[in-house]
Amino acid sequence: MRPPSTDQLSVTGVRLHNLKSVSVSIPHFRHTVCTGVSGCGKSSLVFDCIYALCEYELLQSLSTYARGAIPLPVVPDVEHASGLLPPVVIDQADLGRNPRSTIGTSTEAYTFLRLLFARAAVPVLDASAFSFNSPEGACPACRGLGQILTPDPERLFDLSKSLGEGAIRHRAWKVGGRYWNIIKATEFFEMDAPLGQWPKEKLDHLMHAAPAEVANRVPGFVQRFTFEGVVERLRERLADDRGLDSADYDAQFFTTQWCATCGGTRLQQRALACRLNGLNIADAAGLAVPELKNFVRSLEMSTLATVVDSLSRILENLEMVELSYLTLDRPITTVSGGEMQRIKIARELGSRLMGILYILDEPSRGLHAKNVEAVNSIITKLKERGNTILSVEHNRAVVELADNIVELGPGAGSRGGQITETGTPADFKNSSGPTGRLLSAAKQHISPPPPKAFTEWHFFSDLRRNNLKIEKLKIPRAALTCLVGVSGAGKSSLLEEMQLRDPASVRVAQRQIGASVRSNVCTYLNFFDEIRNLFAKKANASASLFAFNSDGACPECGGRGSITLDLHFLGSAMAPCRTCNGKRYRAEVLGYTWQDRNISEVLELPVEEAATFFREGKKIRSALELLLGCGLGYIRLGQSLDTFSGGELQRVKLIYGLNDPTALYLLDEPSRGLHPDDIERIVSLLRTLTARGKTVVASEHSLDLVARADWVVELGPGAANAGGKVIAAGTVREIIRATTSITAQYLKSYVRPGT
Known part of the structure; x- marks a missing residue:
């Protein structure tokens, strides 16, 4: 038997998710790019197969005792x-949104800075005294956060409305929701009187009441529950060290002020x-x-030589x-997606x-074309090592930088x-497939939309959030506007400020979906209740019977x-449940049908059949039409979100936001994770909105x-304090001719010559 080749990583006969007995070889000491349309199987091959196999073999080299403390991956x-x-x-995972995390703590640079001050500063203190995340070092007034949050009643309440009319603007207290029902069940408050007519002490109680156990006499509710003031409940959520996904949303109902005790440094005196x-250490951390x-x-x-060397190396990187x-x-919560990607690199x-x-999972994610050049040089450096x-x-x-390309597909x-194809970038330039179209400049040229005579505009003035320094800005109505600029220029900050100025707007942020085995497009897009109700109505049974x-x-x-299945030192493996055969439901539930299908069979329908x-x-x-419009007609209704690719999750998240009717949609990188072929579908979907x-x-x-x-606004010229200004604005044709634009030189290669 011939020994295996030692100059390449090879896997054969991969059968995982949608992969059909795939075999592939990855050359050692080279850069290989795996590409293809979103959902073609790239993540399944690279992460769920190749990475899982490599990680498993690495962990197998440890002792049995050590392996017992580490969860082994599922072997593909x-x-x-x-x-x-x-x-x-x-x-692509975030570094976290913990309000206690900073650039220094995320890169461990602050750990070494604390060691420097503990060893050499005068007077001498222990290293923990310089940590704002420990009781020994945290400012007692702000508990190491550096900021004090003050509730803004005008943002939180519409005083012209009653509780029954939705006076609380926060989504967690929407009319009919859990928290709203708790307020109603307390019988403490007049539900039909506008809040502006309430006595001050009653409004203060709604805002600041301490947690209290309440007995409920209203039928249909839990008999005992805890009532807590709206503001106090929000303070608890914002103080949660886990950095909950809701933190950014909750914070918009407060005004933020620097802590007067520590001056925003987070530390004790x-x-x-x-x-x-x-x-002092705060001065150093601010450099x-x-x-x-x-x-x-x-x-x-x-x-100090060892500490200095370690810290210097982090700063050089x-x-x-x-x-x-x-x-x-700098708080990690203010870092853009592109900055976060580069910090991890x-x-x-x-x-x-x-x-x-x-x-590397999309190393260009969140990066301007100028920043991608720097990432490419880093990839080359890692390879040369x-x-x-x-x-x-x-x-x-x-993709052009790669030594080798592996394309999956065809759909x-x-x-x-x-x-579908492997080879070098030169090989692919003559290909008719998606990667061939991507690499061929002639095939890639795009004709911008014809010029429009815009007559109506959204006007914004005095935009100052984070690094923004914008006196006036106008955005055409009923049009698609793109905000561009280098990573960290202020694009996300501008969207946040626009959302604050127009509370009725809908923003789809960069946060990733919390995908799990129990979530699917039906549950995430909130139409599973309607499906269950259809079954319940025909069966004359409770809708909860049809919930898995x-x-x-x-x-x-x-x-x-x-x-x-726990295989002990061999790791774990997933197997279909022998009782329900993977159908999730009890046998008696599957006896009920609607239009000749039981609930499990309905969840197995692809979106295009379900439509x-x-x-x-x-x-x-409505949800099915949007899924079809985004090119997701092939996914099954009951397919768990943890099996979705990044591009598929991005489109589902986009649909969630677009399903909420409004006049102004604010989108953070809607193309993230998408192949250029998929982007055309997204543009088509957005065009249906502007047409309305x-x-x-x-x-x-x-x-x-x-x-x-239709319109482009470029922020810059640099990042952070060097950015935050509008350096160019206009149609695509105007931008590529703008001498102040950094994007122009890169955008020209995508636009049809003579445009």
Whole structure:
């Protein structure tokens, strides 16, 4: 038998999700890009197969005792694998939205800065005294947050309305919701009187009441519950150290002020009194990266050499990814998606290991074309160190950099899962497939929309959030506007401010969907209730009987449809539940049908079939039409969201926002995770909105989408304090001729010559 090749990573016969017995080879010490339309199987191959196999083999090298403390990954179904390498993943997950996290804590640079001050500052204190996340160092007034939140009644309440009319503007207290029902059941408040007519003490009680156990006499409600003032409940949510997804939304109902006790430094006065070369630790953390690096290197004590070297290396890596403008005290909640992606890459640059398989999930995500150039140089540097790079990517500049390309397809879902072509970028330029179209400049040229005579505008003035310095801004109504600019220029801040100025607007932010085995498009898009009600009406039964998370769930698997098999030191594996055979429901529930299908069979329908199957249900019809319009007709209604690709999740999240009727939609990078072929569908969907008189404003880096916009606003010229200004605005034709535009030189290559 011939020994396996040692110059490549090979897997054969991969059968996972939609992959159809796929075989692939990844050359060692080269950069391979895996590409294809969204949902074709890229993530399944790269992450669920190759990464899982490499991680499993790496963990298997540990002792049995050590493996017992580490959950082993599920081993994918493959016929053979060889040439596996120790893996490191740089994925799309956020660094977190914990209000206590900063650039310094996320990169560990602040840890080394604390050590420097603990060893060399005067007077001498323990390192924990310089930590705002420990009781020994945190300011007692703001508890280490650096800010004090003050509720804004005008943002939180509409005083002209009663509680019954929806006077509380926060979505958690919507009329008929859980918190609203608790207020009603207390019988403390007049539900039909406008809040503006309430006595001050009654309004204060609604806002600031301490938690209290209340007995309820109203039929249909839980008999005992806890009532708490609206503001106090929101304060608890905002103080949660886990950085909940709701934190950004909750914060808009408060005004933020710097803590007067610590001056926003987060630390106790005894820590601020310690000096090192004339600076306290807050001063040092407030320096830009190059200035901090010079300060650190000026310390000549031999006992600090190791700490100085470690901190300097982190700062140099931040410079390498063009983040030299950052300061260690900047909250991680203010970091843009592109900045966050580069921070994660910078953390890996500090490693001196060789022979690593670096797996990058869309390294260009959230980056302007100018920033992508820097990321490409980092990929090359990692490769030249003797590592193997495997990227999932759609960006033309990154794909062109590859030594090897693997294209999956030809379609998405069940229509994909095959390797359609492999080769070098030069090989693909003559291909007629999606990657061939991506790399061929002639095929990629886009004709911008014809000029429009805009007569109505949204006007905004004095925009000052974060780094914004905009006196006046106008956005055309009933049009698609793209906000462009380098990463960190202020695009997300502008969307946040626009949302604040127009509370009726709908914003689809960058946050990822919390995908789990129990969630699917029906539950996430809120039309599963209508489906269950159709079954319940015909069966004359409770709708909860048709919920796999409630009364109808299979007792063996709890409605998951599968069980986890613990194979001890071999890890774990998923297997269909033997009681329900993967159908999630109890047998008696499956005896009920609607239009000759039981609830499990309905959940197995692809969206395109469901669109003809359901002839009633307003929410059902609306959601299915949007799913079809986004090119998701192949996904099954009951398919769990944890099996969706990044591009599929992005479109589902977009649909969730667009399903909410409004006049102004604010979108954060709607093209994220999408192949250029998929972007055309998104543009078509957005065009249906503008045709109905709706205004769409999208922060965007994909030049495929920007080239199709009606209007473009460019922020810059740089990032952070060097950005926040409008440096160009106009149609695509005007932008590519604007001498002040940074985007113009990159956008020109996407637009049809002579435009």
